[in-house]
Amino acid sequence: MGSVFVSPLNWGLGHASRDVPIIRELLHQRHEVTVGASGNALAFLKKECPECRFIQFEDYPIPHNNGRIFLPTYTAYIPTLIDAYLSERKKAVKIFSQNTFDLIISDSRSGVYSEKVPSIQITHQLHQSLPLIAWPLELLGVYIQADAFSKFARIVVPDNPPERGALAGKLSRSLVPALREQIYYCGIVASVRKEPVKRDIDYLIVISGMEPQRTALEKILMRQIPHLPGRKVVLLGKPAADQIRTLEDGTVIYSFVSSEEKSLLISRARFIICRSGYTTMMDIAEAGLKSGLFIPTPGQWEQEYLSRYYEDEGWFFSRSQYGLRLSRDIPLAAGFSGFPAMTTTEENVRRLYRKVLSEYL
Template identity: 35%
Template structure:
């Protein structure tokens, strides 16, 4: 059934900040369809391009870009974000107007926003997805967290993709001392499944995130991996019109992979080298994989997750400027992420959108 014919349309709008927000929405989108709803997808940039490739049968809409860009120097990350704030506010105001129009135009009965701050409506149930109830920004954490929770209060519910109790993956990022009753913990979300496949690669490298840091790390690792003797599959995380595959010595390079291809690649790899973005952390937990993290320079959330998981004895990490390929030997000293399989009661969760 198309969106034009359906009276069960739900707008699903992930933030375009790398691919993580969009990919973690895929299990929700699939579950919506399985429960009789018609998802309409909205985003911009590479996140929208990826959703169109993954779910070509669904209607997609384009939202204005927040124009998120990392600083070349991680120490300047916060100031770069502050400089971009006026553009971001402009985009949020634009998307609020667009969503107001779409509620009528597409007969929406619900909204699910993954960190898009202007995608909500007072007229229909609206959900905000985040793993950051506390937004870490160094000495300004108190104000950034307060502002974020002020935004969350505009939504009917807030869904956190983590466990409510310990052990959990987000620590203080996703947990408050006095949680609001609108907060619901889903358990970790992943579009991947654990498969019983033989190991083909000693190492999987998977990159993501906005430029220029994604490209800077790719260049660094291409050079470092010349000293690595095992078989490597290297996914650059660049969503382009056509998939490209290139084999250079012991390394198989891809610009991007579909969900199905990624699922096989993860399962066929002994170890993973990646950013410590939360979506990747959830994927690794779902698959029970051992990994090594290189947090994005200056991104407090990724640095916190990497430090937390190292302190828990699960995954080692190194700063980007300090990383050497020999650091991968540390992986065997750590336990690896434990498999976290939390059944999600979708029918109960989606009861929010049921018409009375």
Template identity: 30%
Template sequence: MGHATRCIPIVNALLDNDFEPIIASDGQALELLKKEFPKLQSFELPSYNITYAKKANSFKLKLIKDSPHLLKTIKKEKKAVAALVGNEVVSGIISDNRFGVRHSNVPSVFITHQLRVLSGSTTWLSSKLHQKIISKFDECWVPDHIGTKNLSGDLGHTESYQSSLKYIGPLSRFKKLDLPIKYNLLVILSGPEPQRTLLEEKLMEELKAYQGNVCFVKGIIEPEKTKTISGNLTVYNFMTSIELEKALNESELVLGRSGYTSIMDYAKLEKKAFFIPTPGQFEQEYLAHKFNKEGIAPCCKQDDFKLHLLSEIDNYSGFRILNFEINYKKLFGLF
């Protein structure tokens, strides 16, 4: 979902620069993009069907077991893209971490903040494999600042790989708005199952004792939006970009995963946050510890979360934005 939402400002920029974007994705990500851009042409790509293990120490093993399916999906992606290029006049392809979404006859861009793919003792191997995939594209856009004051840290900055890189600055679909505070806490859930549901159940139980107003967004994209209110707790199954932008600006604190797209959003809106990384996901664990160490946002393991830990946010600075304007006209010059 994070890969889909961070593409929203790019789609809007393409429209502003007189391009006619075609949206391609699958599952909930595709449904979200179709809700955001109902007038745009869209089609479904083969699904990676990525799910996470229930236990953190099984995360890497599950990815290895799923790798044959991943390779088959990449081949299917290439066929789907070839068919699209054959039927449409396509001047460019922008792929956010879809390995097979490229074409030799069309300028193709890969978006990623992971030049280094953390996988524990096999980080060197997973990084090399990812860099090999990136090299098949004409350009690689890294959504981060190039200097030392950056958001992705070691993930998006490495001296060992510099091929066709463009640091385009953080991507966020949101704007900072001057709105009165409505919620003391905004909870935003996301990510593959079963970990999303496991965290939802844990937080629902913990928040029973919370005294302030809570907005709880489950992150489940369904045909119809639902809203339930129970005491000081307001629960949505999902929100559109406009609704979530408003909720974020109306909230004092944010609680959720430490996914990179969420981090870019919080930086843009200068929010104070508490992170619970997805168990076993090396990237989220790294980012959560990075911002904890830098005194920006506290974090804890999913099993260790207790309501009283939210008070730690007072001792952290929260995110601060580095002003940066993306020159989309120059960026789209490739096409």
């Protein structure tokens, strides 16, 4: 059978998490899968998909995000990003010259493609969302991205088509007509399954994302969680660790859980408190969880846009971490409906393999 190279971006665990169902489908179809990744993404995928072969493959350094001045910080970071992209291209060419693959799947890594082997890009960001003051840069970015995407045979978007209640809103729509011919909307691809269990966890708190904001949120929430009533579970998103501890008030804290364990926890939860990262949003939609409070990462325009979009749709309530007060914000979140029902990941991934991936394998 065919040999596939899969390479997710290591900015948080979102990219690696959503690639797990795709990797498992490829393995189920008896293909050989090689994963090229680094850091937490590599550690996570080694635990989730041990049948794969693994290559240490560094990606882009994460821009420091202290929140409120992220725009000038990120602008100053662009030359570093360009250098990292060029380095990634050299490493990718070397890997592809030393190994034989039938298909390359890149998750948000623009430099991971081959001119000789069919290459697919997985992304939900066809349209970046920037602050209003930077709208010319937002428009310019659409066309710069379209040029980068032109190096790939297909663009797989893990979202519903725009006309069918897109979970990513404008982010998964392209303004470039030529690019639309490459796009395949596969529906949500979540890292969890909805389990037939009783919802007996009052609050599931998921602390995730890039540093240093992941740790900043952890400090803010851990001061307030003991004051919440009922059964509480906290997921810290630290795959390099493997610890469980219980606080005096009974709150259970996991440094890391597998996809199977996370499926059970999110299926048991009555209410979730988390970042509005897109992968987490797909998990919530998959599990059918209807109540929650989202806390966008400061300076991450995608999460800030999604939070506004979901409030406007009446789906979920959000609050900035700078003004977060759980005793006030949780009751305010009760008046929202949750995401509408969507086709399951299992069905979406099988269709993705049948209609797109199998064409190259």
